[in-house]
Amino acid sequence: MKKKILLPIFAAFMIFAGTATTTNNSAEAASISELTATASKYIGVPYVYGGTTAQGLDCSGYTKLVFKQLGYTLNRTAAMQYKQGTSVSKANLQAGDLVFFDTSGGVSHVGISLGGTKFIHAGVSTGVTEADINTSYWSKRYVGAKRVTTFGENTTVAAGEAKKEEVKDAAIDFTVYASRGEVALQLAEALGLDTSDTTSVFPDVKSSSKFAGAAKALYELGVFTGDENGKFNPGSPFTRAQMAKVLVAAYKLELQEQQLSFTDVPASHWASNDISILASNGITNGLGDGTFGVSNNVKLVDLAAFIERAQNK
Incomplete structure (x- = not known):
């Protein structure tokens, strides 16, 4: 996959927001199936405050890691990631949009939309897992969503056993998980x-x-x-x-x-x-x-x- 560089939307925004970025249209876009495969391979990784590796991840460390593997650069914290991209309504969420929540005051939690109401995130009590925006807990805390890039069409059919793309990565600890x-x-x-x-x-x-x-x-x-x-x-x-x-x-x-x-x-x-x-x-x-x-x-x-x-x- 070609590397995708998130370019500044506005120069002035770059001055005040640090590394707010968007996609380079000339680069090859990652597919939705690449996104979901990359995001899902960390399911089960425990939550660790400040964690940025597969040994432990916090919410923004998780989103940053997933996007980095797909060739995109995100800011480090949920609040800073909220300053990137373009606002998207809940009704128009697409796979790959970042979804934000107020769990401890202000924009304090972030996950990755899987399309519709489903999202994947690193939860404090669950580690990396899937969740639904419309559950009572998350719906009350939902702040908004940002689109930092648009992912391409699926290249594989994710319906049925053995339809997921191959995920071969040192991030999966095969002394714990089964290949x-x-x-x-x-x-x-x-x-x-x-x-x-x-x-x-x-x-x-x-x-x-x-x-x-x-x-x-x-x-x-x-x-x-x-x-x-x-x-x-x-x-x-x-x-x-x-x-x-x-x-x-x-x-x-x-x-x-x-x-x-x-x-x-x-x-x-x-x-x-x-x-x-x-x-x-x-x-x-x-x-x-x-x-x-x-x-x-x-x-x-x-x-x-x-x-x-x-x-x-």
Whole structure:
């Protein structure tokens, strides 16, 4: 991706606001899917006041880090970021707009809109997570939104398992979180699959890869499919929604009478049925706050628990 430099809107504004900037129209625009993939890969990172790295982030440290990886420069604090870009009404929010809140007096909190009412942010009690502007807490504290750039059309279809762009970054701690490749290895072992055939069925998995046998075996079972480019993306993190879909397919789970719903899983969500099946079989009870955590990356400890419970069904 070409680097995008945020140029001054007004010279006078630069004098008083420091680094207020906007996009260079001659640069290649990041896509919405690039934005969401970059923003989502930090889900689960804890909140740390003053934090600017994947070891811990505060709200503006998070937005600054995400935009930096996409080639844009933001100011350091929420209040200073509010001085950048162009004001946008809540009704016209687009993915990538910065949304601001008054949580402790003035503009004191910032997140990244995912389009509509959803946004992603580093919350003090939640770490990096998704939220909804229209909930009672956030709607009362909403200040406004700013657009510092317009993101391009999606380059991948984010609907269904394995449709997210590959996210391969040192920011994800794979000693804590499960990669797609690791999920394949552990699932193939738990199912007792023959992984001796390492013939590559994915362009990004060489036959010499340690994931090749497991990826091939699970592909043959219809458990894993590639993205729209046929890639397996072994180095990408794995979401809880994707985990639900894979487990249901791997263990041929069916919906039981017991029903359990989650506030972050609408009926229209692509993994809604799989998540319902997983919950009805007692394999998951969610995160304890009424949510399933559809976009949260699966931790290795949770992966082991998921597989063990599915094995016992």
